[in-house]
Amino acid sequence: MAVVEAVFTPPAGRRAVLDRAHVGDVEGAFGTLSEAAVPPARGMRARLAALAAVLGPGVVIMAADNDAAGLGLLARAGEEHGTRLLWLLVALAPVVFVTQELVLRLGAVTGAGHARLIIERFGRRWGMFALGDLLALNALTLVADFVAIAFALGYFGVSHLLAAPIGAVLLLGLMATGSFRGWERMMFVLLAATVAVVPLLLLVHAEGRHAEVAAHAPASSTLVLVLALVGTTVAPWQLFVRQSNVVDKRITPRWLGYARVDTAIGTVAALLVAAGVLVACAWAFGATPHAFSDAGDVAPALRADLSPAAGAIFAVLLIDAALLGAAAVALSSSYSVGDALGFRHSLHRGPREARTFHAVYAGFIALGAAAVLVPHVPLGALVTGSQALAAILLPSATVLLLLLGNDAEIIGPWVNPAWLNALGTVVVSAMLGLSTAVVAHAVVPDVEVAVGAVTFAVLLVGGLAAVVVEHVRRPRSAMTRAERLSWTMPPLDRIAPPRRSRVRRLVLVGLRAQIVLAACALLARAVGAL
Amino acid sequence: MARTDDAPLPTPPPSDVVESIADAMFALSSTSRVNILMLLRERPCTVGELTDATGMEQSAVSHQLRVLREHRIVSVERIGRRRRYALHDEDVAVLLDAALHHVSGGRAVRRADVG
Numbered sequence: 284m285a286v287v288e289a290v291f292t293p294p295a296g297r298r299a300v301l302d303r304a305h306v307g308d309v310e311g312a313f314g315t316l317s318e319a320a321v322p323p324a325r326g327m328r329a330r331l332a333a334l335a336a337v338l339g340p341g342v343v344i345m346a347a348d349n350d351a352a353g354l355g356l357l358a359r360a361g362e363e364h365g366t367r368l369l370w371l372l373v374a375l376a377p378v379v380f381v382t383q384e385l386v387l388r389l390g391a392v393t394g395a396g397h398a399r400l401i402i403e404r405f406g407r408r409w410g411m412f413a414l415g416d417l418l419a420l421n422a423l424t425l426v427a428d429f430v431a432i433a434f435a436l437g438y439f440g441v442s443h444l445l446a447a448p449i450g451a452v453l454l455l456g457l458m459a460t461g462s463f464r465g466w467e468r469m470m471f472v473l474l475a476a477t478v479a480v481v482p483l484l485l486l487v488h489a490e491g492r493h494a495e496v497a498a499h500a501p502a503s504s505t506l507v508l509v510l511a512l513v514g515t516t517v518a519p520w521q522l523f524v525r526q527s528n529v530v531d532k533r534i535t536p537r538w539l540g541y542a543r544v545d546t547a548i549g550t551v552a553a554l555l556v557a558a559g560v561l562v563a564c565a566w567a568f569g570a571t572p573h574a575f576s577d578a579g580d581v582a583p584a585l586r587a588d589l590s591p592a593a594g595a596i597f598a599v600l601l602i603d604a605a606l607l608g609a610a611a612v613a614l615s616s617s618y619s620v621g622d623a624l625g626f627r628h629s630l631h632r633g634p635r636e637a638r639t640f641h642a643v644y645a646g647f648i649a650l651g652a653a654a655v656l657v658p659h660v661p662l663g664a665l666v667t668g669s670q671a672l673a674a675i676l677l678p679s680a681t682v683l684l685l686l687l688g689n690d691a692e693i694i695g696p697w698v699n700p701a702w703l704n705a706l707g708t709v710v711v712s713a714m715l716g717l718s719t720a721v722v723a724h725a726v727v728p729d730v731e732v733a734v735g736a737v738t739f740a741v742l743l744v745g746g747l748a749a750v751v752v753e754h755v756r757r758p759r760s761a762m763t764r765a766e767r768l769s770w771t772m773p774p775l776d777r778i779a780p781p782r783r784s785r786v787r788r789l790v791l792v793g794l795r796a797q798i799v800l801a802a803c804a805l806l807a808r809a810v811g812a813l
Numbered sequence: 814m815a816r817t818d819d820a821p822l823p824t825p826p827p828s829d830v831v832e833s834i835a836d837a838m839f840a841l842s843s844t845s846r847v848n849i850l851m852l853l854r855e856r857p858c859t860v861g862e863l864t865d866a867t868g869m870e871q872s873a874v875s876h877q878l879r880v881l882r883e884h885r886i887v888s889v890e891r892i893g894r895r896r897r898y899a900l901h902d903e904d905v906a907v908l909l910d911a912a913l914h915h916v917s918g919g920r921a922v923r924r925a926d927v928g
Contacts, residue, residue: 303839407872625879636832639883776845776873 298535299774300394301622304629309533311336312467322537334541340528341383341545343470343611344521345553346477348379349560350608351431352424352666353515354601355578357557360508361564362573371509372557375516378710380550381703382681385688386522387546390529391536392697393772396622397526400687404781405791409683412798414623416676421520421616422650423669428609429651430660431601434579438598447652450606454648457610458641461633463531470610476603480559483596487566490589506731510721513714514673516557519680524615527622531629536697537768560600567593577666578604609651617643671805678715678801679794685711686787689753692778696767701754708746712739715797722804749786840884841912845869846877850900853887854909857899 300306309316314336323329349357360368386397393400398417402410429450436446457469534542564581573584578601586594614630617640621628626639634641654660685707688699699707720735762770772778781787825831841847848867852858860878864871878898881887888901900906 299843303836625876626883636836774843776843776869 298394298771300530301396301399301625302531302627302629302632304627304631305394305530305533307533307631309336309538310462310464310631311339311532312464312471313338316538318533322540333538334544337532337534337538337541338545338548339467339470340525340532340534341387341542341547341549342552343467343474343549343607344525344528345379345383345546345549346470346474346556347607347611348516348518348521348553349477349557349604350424350515350612351428351578351601351605352669353557353608354560354604355431355575355581355666356508356512356515357560358564358578358581359575360512361561361566362568362575363508364505365565365569366562368509368512369558369561371512372516372554372561375513376550376554377706378517379553380546381706381710382517382522382684383525383546383550384543385684385699385703385707386526387529387534387542388539388697389684389687389694390526391534391539391542392694392770394530395772395775396530396618396628397523398619398623399775400693401683402623403775404687404690404693405683409791410623413676413680413683414619416672417519417523417619418616420669420672420676421612421647423665423672424518424520424612425609425647425651426654426660427665427669428605428612429655430665431578431605432609433655434577435582435598435601435605437579438582438594443655447655450609450655451648451652453606454609454613455645458614458630458644459634461631461636463630466630467532470607473603473607473610477556477600477607479596479600479603480556480563483563483593483600484559484566486593486596487563487589490567506717506720506724510717511670513717514670514677517677517681517714519673519676520612520615522680522684523619524611527615527618527628531618531631536770539697609648613644613647613651616647617641675798675801675805678711678718678797681707681711681714682790682794686790690781692781693772695770695772696760696762697770698757701750704750704753705747708750709743712742712746715739715742718801722801749790752786836884837886837908840881840886841908843877845873846881849874849877849881850886850905850909853898853900854906857890857897859895859897863898 298306306318308318314332316333316336320333323333360371389397389400395403398410398414401413429447432450433443433446436449437443441449457466460466529542567585567589571588573580575581575584582594582598582601584594585597618628620626620643621637621640624639627637628640629637632640685699685704688694688707689704691698716735716739719738720731723734724731760767841850845867848869849863852863852866858866860871860874863869863874863878867874869877878887878889882889885901886905887898889896889898891897900909
């Protein structure tokens with residue numbers, strides 16, 4: 284009997300993952316791809332079938348972008364500024380695409396979650412800071428989503444004592460199947476419901492409201508509203524949940540092309556829904572000003588100003604948005620805890636196979652539901668608190684993301700090209716400029732625009748110089764396309780520690796300073812508010 | 814040894830058993846975890862002892878021990894304030910012996926034969 288030795292092709296043959304369930308066939312909502320399958324070389328039908336199987340993480344996670352807080356902000360933007368802030372949504376679309384493409388690439392190439400990569404490449408302190416801030420932010424976001432569910436169900440006369448358990452049961456039901464495909468299908472159902480924005484627009488349009496869009500005096504600083512919109516559009520939890528979801532879906536570099544299409548479709552779809560909500564509110568409230576404090580005020584206002592049908596549609600949209608958001612946020616917590624601490628973390632596993640993963644998810648849902656049952660939850664303070672935490676976390680999250688995208692040890696031939704680094708520098712500088720402007724606004728009013736502009740300019744020039752230096756030095760990759768497509772990160776315990784460089788040190792020290800400064804400024808503001 | 818005749822094959826084990834076996838093997842699929850297990854095969858150890866013996870960072874050792882515990886390859890017992898880690902059961906020791914025996918081409922001595 285002859286023993287045939289298997290031909291072993293590392294590293295493609297031995298993808299390093301942190302949970303065994305992360306290797307195997309792609310089991311998408313709309314199709315399956317065998318672990319051994321390769322992208323079809325020709326044929327439209329075969330390509331569409333592959334795309335259908337890959338479709339999911341991008342579309343679903345980005346739909347969750349328009350969560351309850353997002354919907355409230357969009358309604359406020361429409362009511363206060365008419366359709367004038369539409370440019371912001373359009374400008375944010377490429378930002379969302381670029382950050383999401385980067386986490387997608389990191390997930391597909393490394394097979395590890397975002398929290399794990401931060402721990403491995405920047406040390407435990409950065410990792411635990413990112414994880415702790417993420418979990419705190421997620422808890423606040425989840426409470427806000429549950430409060431929105433209670434408001435929206437309250438619109439239909441459901442007591443909030445009943446609304447909280449209804450929301451909790453629906454959200455737990457999403458995970459109960461212990462099957463990735465089951466979860467993704469249910470997320471697609473929630474996604475499909477966002478189409479309700481179309482009849483809302485038609486209703487408002489039929490009333491002839493689109494003719495008289497006038498902007499009202501904004502209830503608060505436009506700058507703060509803009510920053511809040513940026514903050515909900517590029518939220519930290521999206522980076523974590525998307526990367527882990529890509530890994531969990533078993534997307535490998537081979538399928539990156541298709542996954543990028545998924546990302547593009549998701550970006551456009553989320554933009555259309557957001558724009559639809561903003562325009563509907565701009566049209567509907569053009570004639571009469573309201574001062575919305577959150578999304579819960581919008582449906583009753585639509586009923587009073589327009590028709591019960593319009594109010595009902597918005598309430599349904601709000602429930603749907605809150606469910607999508609809560610599902611994604613709670614999932615980002617359980618993915619990240621499992622990933623950072625070494626517990627199994629996969630939607631392919633039921634509660635018995637991955638106890639911590641499901642327990643963290645259920646714990647976050649229970650926290651959200653419990654908060655609704657507490658009388659007089661200060662929703663406004665919650666939203667402000669979560670925005671403050673996001674302002675601290677977001678700059679470091681995006682900078683670390685950009686550094687990971689250039690870390691050749693972990694991402695190999697898939698490092699960021701020069702143009703992407705240049706674009707990333709512009710985006711990060713703009714976000715840091717905006718956030719310092721808001722901090723300045725809180726401490727010394729009237730100089731915020733100047734402070735923001737100076738920060739932006741300094742970071743942009745410094746950042747672009749660093750990008751040029753990096754790309755002049757970088758050796759050209761000699762890999763063929765086939766080698767690139769089969770490259771995956773070696774096991775984490777075998778890769779070399781990050782290359783020490785002056786730029787890297789400077790950036791990390793700068794980030795620490797930014798975190799301390801932002802925290803101090805926000806603390807000063809909180810003390811001042813008391 | 815496996816039978817080589819043409820006897821009809823039984824149906825494979827249920828899928829949850831197959832999954833569990835694959836999970837157990839996954840726990841053995843990293844060099845740092847194999848290093849730790851080879852030390853635990855000798856005797857139960859604390860994290861400090863494992864850190865010294867492997868030269869890995871303590872946080873990395875703790876991380877891998879968590880993975881091994883979740884897969885029921887390793888168990889922990891508390892002695893006062895210290896935690897001592899040991900192979901979960903004799904089956905794990907047999908599995909490691911067999912692995913060592915297999916890769917050494919049959920030259921490695923099984924611990925069970927000595928003890």
